[in-house]
Amino acid sequence: MKTTYHHGELRQALIDAARHLIAERQGNDFSLSDACRRAGVSTAAPYRHFPDKTAIINEVVAQGFTDMGNQFRAATAAFPAGAPDRIVAVGQVYLAFAIQEPALFRMMFSQKPNLSEDDIVTAQGRACFGYVLQEVIDYCAFHRVAGDAMMIAVQLWTLVHGAASLTIDGDYAKVAPDLSVSTMIQEGAQKLLFLLPMRG
C-alpha cells in the first residue's frame, strides 16, 4: 500500500479519513489514531499538517459546507431563476445530504463547545443559508408574494432542517413509520410559500 516515505497528500488524506470515520461510527466523535491508521501513517504525523485534532474537524466541516453548496448549485442549475422548482431542489439536496452523511450533517449544524467557533466554518454556513434566502427572494419577486422573504426563507429552512434531523435520528420511524418525508416537506413548503389555498 504505502510506497513512499513521504505521503505527499497526507493533509487531504487525513481529512478524508476523518470524514469516513465520522460516517462509519455514527457517534459524533472519531479517534485521531483511527484516522492515522486509515491513512497508513503514525499517530504523530498529523502534527506536521494540523496544530491539533480540532483543526482537522474544522476542515472536515468546512469541506462539508462546500460540498453542500456545490450540490445546491448543481441541483438548481436546470431551472430558471425564480422557479419554485429551485426551492424544492435545494430542500431535497439538504435532506439527501443529511441522510447520506448524518454524522457530518450533525457536526456541521451543532456547534460543539470544544470547537472554537471557526470563522471559515461560520462563513460557509452563512453562505449556505444565503443561497436558500436568495432563492426565496427571487421566488417572491417573480410571483409578487407579499410576505417577508427573509421570514419565509427561515421557515423553509427550519422545516427542512427539522425533517432532516428527525429522519436521521430515527424519530419519525418511532412515531410515524409510514410517513413519506419528502411528501410532507413538499406540502409543508407549499403552505409556507402561500401556494396552497386556505381550506378552513
Add this chain to the structure above:
Amino acid sequence: MKTTYHHGELRQALIDAARHLIAERQGNDFSLSDACRRAGVSTAAPYRHFPDKTAIINEVVAQGFTDMGNQFRAATAAFPAGAPDRIVAVGQVYLAFAIQEPALFRMMFSQKPNLSEDDIVTAQGRACFGYVLQEVIDYCAFHRVAGDAMMIAVQLWTLVHGAASLTIDGDYAKVAPDLSVSTMIQEGAQKLLFLLPMRG
C-alpha cells in the same frame, strides 16, 4: 455533607447528578465518575443500582420525556379542547424545554447507536408526539379543517423541532441574529394550520 453510610436515595441522586452534568458540559456525554463525585459516592456505588452507564442515561432520557409530557399537560390545561392556543402552548413548551436543557433535548431525540433502543424511552417519545397529534386532531375536528390531521401534526412537530435545534445549536445566531424564533414559529404554524389567507 454526607452523614450516613447508606445514602438512601442514591439511585435518584445519580440520575439527577447525571442530568446536571449533561446540562453543564453541553457535550453529549458525561462521565460516570463525575456523577459519583457529585453524588458524594465512590465510583463503584452506581453498580448497586444500575447494570451500567447506559442504564443511567436511559433513565435520564426517560425522565426528560416524562417532564416534557407533564409540561405539555400543564401548559394546555387553561384552554378548552380544540382551541388553537393549545397547539401554540405545546410548541412553546417544546422550544422552552430545548432551550433550558439543550443537551438533554439532543439526547432525547438523537438516538445514540451505543444506546440500545430502550423500549420505555421509545414509548415515552411516542406518547409525547401522540399528545401533539391529539391536539391537532381536536383542532381539525372543531374547525372542520379538511386536511389530514396526521400530516399537519407532523409538519408542526417538524417546524418546532427544527426551530428548537437551530436555536440551541446557535445556527440562527450565525445567520439571522435578529430573528424572533417564537414569532417565526407562530406565523409558520398558522400557515401550516391553514389559518392564514393566501396572499399570492
Add this chain to the structure above:
DNA sequence: TGTACATCAGTGAACGCGCGTTCACTGATGTAC
C-alpha cells in the same frame, strides 16, 4: 428487650484501555555551488 446473623449499600484500590500529544530521531527531497 437483647442478641445473632443475613442482607445489602456502600468503600477504595486497582485493572486495562484508548486517547491526544510530545519527543528525539531518521529518511527523502531539493537546492547551492
Add this chain to the structure above:
DNA sequence: TGTACATCAGTGAACGCGCGTTCACTGATGTAC
C-alpha cells in the same frame, strides 16, 4: 554532473490522563428468636 547540506515529512516509543468496570471488603440495617 556530483556533492554537501538545509529542509521537512515522516517514525516509533512513550507520556499522562480519565474513563468504565471489577474486586474483595466493610459497615449499617432489619429481622428472627
